[in-house]
Amino acid sequence: MRKQSNTPDISNIFPNFPDRPAVIRHLKSSDALWSTFNQLSEETQEMIIGFFLGQNGLPITSDAVFRRIFDPEIHRERVEALLTAIFGRSVKIVQILPREGSQLTERGSFVVMDILVVLDSGDYADIEMQKIGYKFPIERSDCYSADMIMRQYNSLKSRLKNTFSFKVMKKVFCIVLMEQSAKCFRELPDRYRHHRYMTFDTNIMQGHTGLHEDFFLCLDIFRQNIHNVDTSSSPLDVWLMFLSSTDINAIRNLITEFPEFIPIYREIVEFTKDPEVLLNMFSEALYIMDRNTERLMVTELQEENDSLRNAVATAIAERDIAITEKDATIAAKDNALAERDKLIAKLQAQLAQKQ
Numbered sequence: 001m002r003k004q005s006n007t008p009d010i011s012n013i014f015p016n017f018p019d020r021p022a023v024i025r026h027l028k029s030s031d032a033l034w035s036t037f038n039q040l041s042e043e044t045q046e047m048i049i050g051f052f053l054g055q056n057g058l059p060i061t062s063d064a065v066f067r068r069i070f071d072p073e074i075h076r077e078r079v080e081a082l083l084t085a086i087f088g089r090s091v092k093i094v095q096i097l098p099r100e101g102s103q104l105t106e107r108g109s110f111v112v113m114d115i116l117v118v119l120d121s122g123d124y125a126d127i128e129m130q131k132i133g134y135k136f137p138i139e140r141s142d143c144y145s146a147d148m149i150m151r152q153y154n155s156l157k158s159r160l161k162n163t164f165s166f167k168v169m170k171k172v173f174c175i176v177l178m179e180q181s182a183k184c185f186r187e188l189p190d191r192y193r194h195h196r197y198m199t200f201d202t203n204i205m206q207g208h209t210g211l212h213e214d215f216f217l218c219l220d221i222f223r224q225n226i227h228n229v230d231t232s233s234s235p236l237d238v239w240l241m242f243l244s245s246t247d248i249n250a251i252r253n254l255i256t257e258f259p260e261f262i263p264i265y266r267e268i269v270e271f272t273k274d275p276e277v278l279l280n281m282f283s284e285a286l287y288i289m290d291r292n293t294e295r296l297m298v299t300e301l302q303e304e305n306d307s308l309r310n311a312v313a314t315a316i317a318e319r320d321i322a323i324t325e326k327d328a329t330i331a332a333k334d335n336a337l338a339e340r341d342k343l344i345a346k347l348q349a350q351l352a353q354k355q
Contacts, residue, residue: 013255013265014054014248015272023052027275036279047246048278057246058268061179061219064277066129069264072096072115078264079115083125085235086175086215092120116148122170124148133182137216138196141174145212148172172212177243181218192222193236219244230257 017023028034037045050056058065072079076093083091095118115127126148134140149172157164178185185194194217198210222240226233228250229241238254242261245251255261271278 013262013269015052015269016054017052020049020053023049026052027279030276033276033279036276040279052272054248056248057251057265058271058278059179059246060243060268061129061131061177065268065271069267070115072117079117079127081235082239083119083127083175085239086217087173088236091125093117094120097124124152124170124172125175126173127175128177130176130178132180133176133178133185133218135182137176137182137184138214141176141196141214142212145172145174145214149211169211171209173215174212175215175217177217177219179219179244181220185216185218185221189221190225192218192225192240194218228253 017026027037037048040048047056047058051058060066060069069075070079070082072093073096076096080091080093083093097116097118115125117125117127119125126144149169152169152172156168160168185191193215196214196216198208217240219240222237223244226237226241229238233241238258241250241254242264245254251265255265
């Protein structure tokens with residue numbers, strides 16, 4: 001990404017409602033619209049009003065926003081640009097695969113969008129946007145990669161039949177972007193890009209990284225470390241700034257430095273022309289998030305309870321062992337005392353006989 005020589009005019013990109021009463025009148029244009037607005041949290045209401053006033057942007061990671069601007073059927077070049085930034089090499093998408101046929105499905109998940117594509121190298125790329133990072137990310141990624149590898153294997157075996165060879169198998173890349181990172185990633189507060197691949201401790205087969213690789217990108221950790229980008233920034237940092245920023249000054253700086261993002265923001269502003277879609281999007285998204293967050297909290301609380309229960313059970317077992325050992329020690333001492341008393345009595349009897 002390179003800055004264009006002419007400074008772009010960005011004055012008409014953001015919504016330009018004159019004041020808060022004008023936004024309220026706009027939202028009150030429909031009873032259903034106003035009712036939906038009042039069902040949202042106060043924080044979300046203020047975010048939406050701020051968006052209409054041009055004071056802040058919309059979260060790019062919101063379901064409808066992300067789907068709209070990264071639909072690979074419509075904006076293939078954007079997905080290619082994002083993948084190019086992540087891989088550090090130019091890639092092209094030659095096919096968009098449906099999710100049908102996958103053996104793994106999740107209902108009520110934290111996944112905003114899941115894109116599966118085939119690249120010009122023949123490799124597969126699975127791109128996920130997660131509102132909240134899943135627990136056990138490695139295990140989950142392994143399962144999804146294995147699912148895609150077997151899907152590819154079955155397809156090739158069916159098509160090539162007896163001429164099939166494992167050398168024709170292509171790599172599967174699992175790319176996970178997290179708005180709120182899983183706990184394991186927050187343990188490294190200064191690292192927001194994690195790349196996993198297979199290696200041998202003996203250094204054999206250098207250059208062969210197996211049939212799947214993972215990229216985990218933590219948007220929250222990125223924003224804690226990177227506050228602005230310019231032409232010296234890496235393409236990945238530029239894209240992560242776009243994906244994670246709602247601050248209006250950061251957005252203005254981004255599109256001034258990188259005008260290629262201007263058409264995307266124009267699409268986002270189109271939401272102001274259909275506020276019902278915007279409000280319903282947040283209403284549904286917040287409902288799903290509340291439900292899933294509650295489920296996650298219950299799961300974590302259950303795990304904490306299990307851990308505490310195990311700790312208590314361990315402590316009780318250790319106490320019982322200690323009591324048993326103490327009782328054994330006391331019993332041994334009692335036996336020793338009894339033996340001593342017997343010996344004393346015997347000696348006293350012998351002494352009495354002599355006297």
